Amino acid sequence: MPRAKRYWLVKTEPESFSIRDLAASPKQTTCWDGVRNYQARNFLRDDMKLGDEVLFYHSNANPPAVVGTCLVVREAYGDHTAWDKKDHHYDPKASPENPIWQMVDLRLTEIFPHAVSLSELRATKSLATMELLRKGSRLSVQSVRPGEYKMVLAIGRKA
């Protein structure tokens, strides 16, 4: 019995990596590097599996919004940016033998015709319990309930 598909949300600042950048990447796929929070790392390492579906969220954007979806196409492996001294996310404690930080590969599924803004998410009753909407929520990798995922998808696909 295969494990049930899970749903996620990842945050990125479009100034550093936007969904357009993902669309322009080889095979529209990217390694999701730079996560430096243990709770988010644990999701990447332990729970994100091949075929899981992911909401793509632009933070620090105008407006902040879920702008599309992607798919987990490679499960967790060591985040090489952690032992790259020149990288902004360099961590002196990490090495290829002890990566500490993990990443997955994500492939673009769709860019929404209608970006679902944060205020729109807040205005949707059935999304009231989304982690993203919790006060002070800062996790850059979050779990999303199947019903929440489907609702965001439905709003984003409306022209």
Next chain:
DNA sequence: GCCAACGTTGGC
């Protein structure tokens, strides 16, 4: 193990 200081996130 406590907790103050500090750094980061991210909406506004």
Next chain:
DNA sequence: GCCAACGTTGGC
């Protein structure tokens, strides 16, 4: 740019 909310660090 402001600032609230968090996470991490390090002295004790």
